[in-house]
Amino acid sequence: MAYRLILSYRGTRYSGWQRQPNAITVQEKLEEALSRVAGERVKVVAAGRTDRGVHAAGQAVSFLPGPRLPDLPARAWVHGTNRLLPEDIRVLAAEEVEAGFHARRDARGKEYRYRLRRCAVLSPLESLFVLQVDPALDLNAMRLASEALVGRHDFSAFALSGGVPGPPVRTVERVVWHEDGESLNFLIVGNGFLRGMVRSIVGTLLEVGLGRRSADGFPALLQDSSRGEAGRTAPAHGLTLERVFY
Amino acid sequence: MAYRLILSYRGTRYSGWQRQPNAITVQEKLEEALSRVAGERVKVVAAGRTDRGVHAAGQAVSFLPGPRLPDLPARAWVHGTNRLLPEDIRVLAAEEVEAGFHARRDARGKEYRYRLRRCAVLSPLESLFVLQVDPALDLNAMRLASEALVGRHDFSAFALSGGVPGPPVRTVERVVWHEDGESLNFLIVGNGFLRGMVRSIVGTLLEVGLGRRSADGFPALLQDSSRGEAGRTAPAHGLTLERVFY
Numbered sequence: 113m114a115y116r117l118i119l120s121y122r123g124t125r126y127s128g129w130q131r132q133p134n135a136i137t138v139q140e141k142l143e144e145a146l147s148r149v150a151g152e153r154v155k156v157v158a159a160g161r162t163d164r165g166v167h168a169a170g171q172a173v174s175f176l177p178g179p180r181l182p183d184l185p186a187r188a189w190v191h192g193t194n195r196l197l198p199e200d201i202r203v204l205a206a207e208e209v210e211a212g213f214h215a216r217r218d219a220r221g222k223e224y225r226y227r228l229r230r231c232a233v234l235s236p237l238e239s240l241f242v243l244q245v246d247p248a249l250d251l252n253a254m255r256l257a258s259e260a261l262v263g264r265h266d267f268s269a270f271a272l273s274g275g276v277p278g279p280p281v282r283t284v285e286r287v288v289w290h291e292d293g294e295s296l297n298f299l300i301v302g303n304g305f306l307r308g309m310v311r312s313i314v315g316t317l318l319e320v321g322l323g324r325r326s327a328d329g330f331p332a333l334l335q336d337s338s339r340g341e342a343g344r345t346a347p348a349h350g351l352t353l354e355r356v357f358y
Numbered sequence: 359m360a361y362r363l364i365l366s367y368r369g370t371r372y373s374g375w376q377r378q379p380n381a382i383t384v385q386e387k388l389e390e391a392l393s394r395v396a397g398e399r400v401k402v403v404a405a406g407r408t409d410r411g412v413h414a415a416g417q418a419v420s421f422l423p424g425p426r427l428p429d430l431p432a433r434a435w436v437h438g439t440n441r442l443l444p445e446d447i448r449v450l451a452a453e454e455v456e457a458g459f460h461a462r463r464d465a466r467g468k469e470y471r472y473r474l475r476r477c478a479v480l481s482p483l484e485s486l487f488v489l490q491v492d493p494a495l496d497l498n499a500m501r502l503a504s505e506a507l508v509g510r511h512d513f514s515a516f517a518l519s520g521g522v523p524g525p526p527v528r529t530v531e532r533v534v535w536h537e538d539g540e541s542l543n544f545l546i547v548g549n550g551f552l553r554g555m556v557r558s559i560v561g562t563l564l565e566v567g568l569g570r571r572s573a574d575g576f577p578a579l580l581q582d583s584s585r586g587e588a589g590r591t592a593p594a595h596g597l598t599l600e601r602v603f604y
Contacts, residue, residue: 120481120482120483121482122482122483167483169481169483190478190479194479199482199485200482200485201482202479202480202481202482202485203479204478204479204481205478205479232436232450232451233436233440233448233449233450233451234448235366235415235448235450236366236367236368236445236446236447236448237366237368237413237415237487237598239445239446239448240486241483352483
């Protein structure tokens with residue numbers, strides 16, 4: 113029997129999800145805690161390999177415990193692991209899944225959220241999770257451009273190097289801009305995302321909103337375009353992996 | 359001409375507002391930054407002397423600059439000071455006020471917010487600002503007890519020692535519990551607050567909500583009661599000074 117965990121973390125002080133030498137990562141912290149609970153080395157797989165500084169509200173993680181702990185109830189992984197994790201990482205829930213379950217390969221889709229606020233000065237109560245943007249931002253132009261994202265496209269123009277090799281075609285199912293006073297939330301649901309894709313999309317849409325790029329030219333980027341044609345990558349701290357669909 | 363600043367800070371790593379030896383405080387950080395902008399020592403007065411770990415969304419601060427900078431426009435204090443402040447403190451706005459203005463003595467009232475969430479595990483995206491509470495909490499009982507707070511009362515039972523000397527009578531103008539899914543927000547508006555008063559009220563109301571204290575006994579605390587009769591003080595990180603009324 114394997115387990116699936118739902119994980120939340122503030123990415124602020126981590127070099128992203130994925131384990132790497134000479135850097136503190138979420139994967140390393142989680143594997144350390146799970147291994148202490150299990151009494152043996154545990155290795156995990158995450159649905160989304162979030163970059164440095166990106167947060168998660170509902171990351172999905174799978175692992176197969178070794179023979180020493182075959183029957184530990186799912187909730188024991190929640191409580192045992194949370195007692196050992198740093199305060200900025202928490203297991204929200206755990207459930208038993210089939211032994212062959214793989215959090216990344218089996219994921220049908222993911223939802224990301226990018227938070228922005230149109231204001232002159234951003235409150236420190238928000239600044240860990242929100243990007244401050246110019247109050248004059250033209251949200252209508254950004255909404256118009258965003259519509260082109262929905263569907264199956266080659267997203268090469270929005271991919272950072274160093275991502276997963278393979279075809280750059282992904283399907284975006286839904287894109288929403290929520291507006292609540294000064295606050296803006298960009299929600300995007302898709303079957304998969306290239307490395308840096310959401311932040312590159314947001315950065316490019318911001319150029320549209322600021323009048324530095326026309327909304328009309330946006331759809332042309334969703335073809336066999338190279339990275340240099342899209343806009344700058346928006347900062348990591350505004351981005352959160354909201355949830356993973358199975 | 360004096361100035362009034364609207365200040366926001368995450369209280370997480372500060373020993374409260376008020377300057378004190380051998381501790382990092384918000385007042386010290388703000389006075390350091392303002393003094394560098396002014397080119398001479400600036401001393402400030404805040405409307406609310408928030409305790410260690412308490413946040414502010416709209417703290418009000420007044421100061422009288424010295425003769426060397428009589429005509430600096432208000433917005434120069436915003437930009438100049440923010441460049442020198444740590445990232446967890448920001449001046450949101452500044453305006454010129456009469457020379458005799460005093461942020462604390464002239465305040466007509468303040469609004470505080472206490473954030474709670476009824477859940478098994480609290481997400482690290484919220485945990486800097488929100489208290490996790492038992493999902494079984496009886497909000498109706500807490501609402502009922504809260505009604506007794508409104509009006510002019512002796513709040514001694516809810517005061518921590520070390521506060522301002524003087525009569526412990528204050529007027530609470532409004533108390534609201536907002537519920538949104540698992541999230542609870544307690545809002546309280548009053549003409550003044552004793553030291554630790556909001557956190558003691560919330561702690562005592564939580565005892566009502568958890569069935570450890572009856573809602574019927576709550577009004578009796580709003581008389582000439584001593585501190586020992588109220589409940590425990592709720593943690594500082596859930597509390598935010600929202601705004602100050604003039």
